[in-house]
Amino acid sequence: MKAPHLLCIGGVDHSFRIPFLLALRDGGFRISAAGAGDPSPFQQAGIHYHPIHFARFVDPLSDWAALKAISNLIADLRPNLVQCFDTKLNVLVPFAARGHADVKVVSTINGLGWLYSCSSPMALALRPVYRTLQRLADRWTAVTVFQNRDDQAFFVRHRMVGRGGNVLIPGSGIDIERFERAAATGPSPAELRRTLGLGTSEVVMTVTRMTRQKGIPALLEAAALVHQRRPGVRFVLVGPRESEGPFAVTQAEIDRHAPYVLAIGPRSDVPALLRVADVFAFPTEYFEGVPRALLEAALAACPIVATRMPGCTDVVQDDWSGFLVPPRNPRLMAERIIDLLRDRIAAAALGRRAAQLVRTDFNLEVTVARYAAVYDNLVRCSTRNGSSAPESTLEHESCAPNVTQLGD
Known part of the structure; x- marks a missing residue:
């Protein structure tokens, strides 16, 4: 046949x-x-x-x-x-x-x-x-x-x-073998920290399009709240902005939060970048399928804070494989980010469970x-x-x- x-x-x-x-x-x-x-x-x-x-x-x-x-x-x-x-x-x-x-x-x-x-x-x-x-x-x-x-x-x-x-x-x-190979053969965390000017800062990362529906304004507000309490934290935003038309956040909105927010545009080395992240924040207000960026962050065992939106709840079980917060709630997102940065042992346990979920189900x-x-x-x-x-x-x-x- x-x-x-x-x-x-x-x-x-x-x-x-x-x-x-x-x-x-x-x-x-x-x-x-x-x-x-x-x-x-x-x-x-x-x-x-x-x-x-x-x-x-x-x-x-x-x-x-x-x-x-x-x-x-x-x-x-x-x-x-x-x-x-x-x-x-x-x-x-x-x-x-x-x-x-x-x-x-x-x-x-x-x-x-x-x-x-x-x-x-x-x-x-x-x-x-x-x-x-x-x-x-x-x-x-x-x-x-x-x-x-x-x-x-x-x-x-x-x-x-x-x-x-x-x-x-x-x-x-998710092609697990390909992802792990890309992480291992990409730039080292030390090299990425050096080239991005992160030094020894704690890093909160997101990978998404820089649009309002993806929750970037709420994340910027959360970043400001975190900065007030932990001024050494840097937020790294990975993803396209200029191609996103009228829904994109402006460069001026991002620049208002410099130097603790750094937007580095779209990247081809995301698996390696995720090794730099102490926390992965996913503030989406968008009706996703199952977000690939969230799956990759989970596979990298990043401690995750995500919004309680369709697709996100399929990956993150609150207080088991990460934290879920309501969309458009920068205060609670900031609180959960700080919780993960304070308790690294608990954060690592959440990350391990998320990684196992991806390996088993996705x-x-x-x-x-x-x-x-x-x-x-x-x-x-x-x-x-x-x-x-x-x-x-x-x-x-x-x-x-x-x-x-x-x-x-």
């Missing part, structure tokens, strides 16, 4: 999924990829990559062009399966595939995104539009994968899934096996039902994935 062909479509950060795709290829799938990101990492990995431009924010003309480009790509490649990530793509791809009954679409909901993380008039106005589009897209989606239970419950409650199957597969998977091998089970099931159903199968093969009960088996 010919190896099933999987086309995986993602956004600008799609290259993070290369280890996932390589593992699927090793497991017997033919792999192609498409998206809005840099093609060179895919080319270096030996994965056929097809650039598709689509705007991150609302742009009807760009979205229509992307829809046509995806439809043409599916027609050219004729994959058995199309896997999509990204809020917008989870709507566009099923519509693009609806004329290809033999192509099965798997959509992964990796968070609810900007629409539900922002209370602007535009976001509020677009929410009912999105729900309607998602219900329509579900007609041509074979399986919807959720990364956390909150999002799964939200979609079920609002009847945004139903025709196809839906499963829970926590996170996108490692790449487990995640790939769960996705492969979904894909294999769809391919078997498609073969059994033949080319005349309905557009959603999961209308047949035997084709529906086992939610408990995949998610627990």
Whole structure:
């Protein structure tokens, strides 16, 4: 039997999924990829990559062009399966595939995104539009994968899934061996401290986009409160700002907190950087899937303070594998950061438990096996039902994935 062909479509950060795709290829799938990101990492990995431009924010003309480009790509490649990530793509791809009954679409909901993380008039106005589009897209989606239970419950409650199957597969998977190799071969903590001018300061680190929805203003307020009580602490902010458009915090907002706050922009050596952190703070107000940055910090055994938001609560169990605080509560975040800095023994125990959780529940091998089970099931159903199968093969009960088996 010919190896099933999987086309995986993602956004600008799609290259993070290369280890996932390589593992699927090793497991017997033919792999192609498409998206809005840099093609060179895919080319270096030996994965056929097809650039598709689509705007991150609302742009009807760009979205229509992307829809046509995806439809043409599916027609050219004729994959058995199309896997999509990204809020917008989870709507566009099923519509693009609806004329290809033999192509099965798997959509992964990796968070609810900007629409539900922002209370602007535009976001509020677009929410009912999105729900309607998602219900329509579900007609041509074979399986919807959720990364956390909150999002799964939200979609079920609002009847945004139903025709196809839906499963829970926590996170996108962390390649533990690759992460540890990057940490070991990257710059040493001493070298990073020297080049960043940190000296012997205690370091609180975050890795995220420098936007308001990611909670950066609240973290800056927390940093000021910590500075009043522990003036030797430095906050290191890792992640892009200039590319984040109107939602980005300004450089002036960050500069007001110099020198105890240092923004170093996006970095490719995050595994090594995390070895410098005494505490990892994750102040997000964004409706995440399961944040990769949080998983990597946990794998590095960093003591974590995170907000009580969907996705974060899947990684951090309060007072067991870190601390959880309400979003937009800089006072309590500052208190928890200071608690971790004061009691290093307790902080280290929290970090060890978080690392073990990632190794057990979020490692790449487990995640790939769960996705492969979904894909294999769809391919078997498609073969059994033949080319005349309905557009959603999961209308047949035997084709529906086992939610408990995949998610627990």
